[in-house]
Amino acid sequence: GQSLEQPSEVTAVEGAIxxxxxxxxxxxxxxxxxxxxxxxxxxxxxxYNALDGLEETGRFSSFLSRSDSYGYLLLQELQMKDSASYFxxxxxxxxxxxxxxxxxxxxxx
Amino acid sequence: DTAVSQTPKYLVTQMGNDxxxxxxxxxxxxxxxxxxxxxxxxxxxxxSYNNKELIINETVPNRFSPKSPDKAHLNLHINSLELGxxxxxxxxxxxxxxxxxxxxxxxxxxxxxx
Numbered sequence: 001g002q003s004l005e006q007p008s009e010v011t012a013v014e015g016a017i018x019x020x021x022x023x024x025x026x027x028x029x030x031x032x033x034x035x036x037x038x039x040x041x042x043x044x045x046x047x048y049n050a051l052d053g054l055e056e057t058g059r060f061s062s063f064l065s066r067s068d069s070y071g072y073l074l075l076q077e078l079q080m081k082d083s084a085s086y087f088x089x090x091x092x093x094x095x096x097x098x099x100x101x102x103x104x105x106x107x108x109x
Numbered sequence: 110d111t112a113v114s115q116t117p118k119y120l121v122t123q124m125g126n127d128x129x130x131x132x133x134x135x136x137x138x139x140x141x142x143x144x145x146x147x148x149x150x151x152x153x154x155x156x157s158y159n160n161k162e163l164i165i166n167e168t169v170p171n172r173f174s175p176k177s178p179d180k181a182h183l184n185l186h187i188n189s190l191e192l193g194x195x196x197x198x199x200x201x202x203x204x205x206x207x208x209x210x211x212x213x214x215x216x217x218x219x220x221x222x223x
Contacts, residue, residue, distance in 0.1 A: 094164070096165055
């Protein structure tokens, strides 16, 4: 079967660092994507990890451990504009991206 | 120039009606998708087409029928609309079916069934 777990909500203050965890179970696994979605907007691609380790893109980093079926998104120097929903999306068999309900990040001043 | 565009952006209709949502991408991608996002933000794949051929067909009522006239277009027709069909429908595209996990989403079509 397949399952996906990430926290439903996270709150942090401006300038802080926040980590959003994701555990998954899929039939077959190719990699883990992360997407950001602002309220009323479209999901936008942030990162994709096919191999174990940390990938950094500016203030955002994404980590994957294939053996643990676990990944996280790290957001540094939080800004108000980072308030959004964040989705981890494992890519399973048939190259299908599996989304869930995401994590709602609220950044407070 | 919008990469993935879908119309209409908003759709309000009565139960039992039939409606269509159109999607076009100008990225030259081979693969297109329809996703449904409900009021709890749950985002779920419905269909995927690769170069006009259906490759993913999730457990979706057969009232939903996708059509891809060419690889740049993927339309969604919904028959006999029900209250539970109210959601935001997102079209997306990717380079091909086996590319990295990067999808390009349209702005969404918010369907409200009364």
